[in-house]
Amino acid sequence: MKKPTLNIAVTGLNAIDSPGPGVSVIRALREAASFNTRIIGLSYESLEPGIYMHDLVDRTYSIPYPTAGIDLLFERLQYIQEKEKLDVIIPNFDAELYPFIKLEHNLKTMGIHMFLPTLHQFEERNKVNLNDFGKKYGIKVPKSKVIYDLSTVHSLPSEFSFPMIVKGKFYDASIAYSIEQVKSYFNKISAKWGLPVIIQEFIHGTEFNVTGLGDGTGKTIAAVPMRKQYITDKGKAWGGISISDEKMLDMTRKFLRNTKWRGGFELELMKNKDGELYLLEINPRLPAWIYLAVGVGQNIPEVLVNLAMGHTVKPFTEYAVGKMFVRYSWDMIVDREEFEQISMYGEL
């Protein structure tokens, strides 16, 4: 049977030291067995490396930041749709998910499919609501508190012991060993990501991640756990290895069954010295290390596209354990004209 060719737009082309997942997602889509692809990159900045990776990305369009509002994004996507006849969009940033979820219906009427969590799922898993999430679904989470202003910082030592984690609502986390550090991180993080800031109990242990895919009915379509082996100063995995931990897989299946999660996700987990697992965060999108899942036999982006297109998919039941990913950086040589094209005209 002839494979269809799908026009798929992907964001998160910033393959930098704190990488977006876009380039890994595209590599996965290029290896899809069930369809061929024409890849349209959607970028926010002119120096996102994926824009210039012409063997992976056929054409790139800049799109407005989420802060510019949903209307502007929709207008831009209408323009792109006229030119590219997109079948699917895969948004890869937490911060852009809200506008894309809001636009899901409108985009569908234009022929663009997505496979995203519902707004309720998206809000419920927000780290601001992690305590309630843990209680509701019977999943162990570290104690956390949401703070909106510096005046409440002084009461923290009565509720948390040092060190404690200071987290931004979208990204960033720092370990604070004193009230002075909490204040300093509060100011830094709130200036960058806005309010509130989250204070979280520090769990001593080893960090693990699980990526996977839920079909929206509670079924686990894919799940691959990974241990970070090499971590950058920004806390990002620069190397990792697939593992086989039944407890982690059980927690993942429980998360999917109870929330009926729809779409890709990444669970950030901490295992303490007694072997207890804590759920630190749920990222409502595929992670930057998603290509490891492809490498171990679960092409999650491919299946996500098939679900978006309304096809029936078969859940993955196995993966290779002990496979590693080792990330690297690579200098591309780029003509100034290309930079000019994307910077001045928003297309390349």
Place this chain on the structure above:
Amino acid sequence: MKLKKNVAVSESGLLFNPVTGESFSVNPIGVEILNFLREEKTDEQISEAILGKYNAEKQAFENDYQDFIGVLSHNNLIESHEETNA
């Protein structure tokens, strides 16, 4: 004493625990001991086999052996009693 079933030991001496993702390296005698543990040999049988093959003092070997078992245990590579009895 038994090495956990799922722990992989390569000929070169690289141990991989697939549950935690941790890797460790051991020397050739370490590999021999791990293979004995996998075969569920007793401490006495292992001591006898190593001392029969290498020129080592019994007491020195037994001290080192207990240290080695302690490290394996600490890193959750040895089956606990519950796991052994399960």
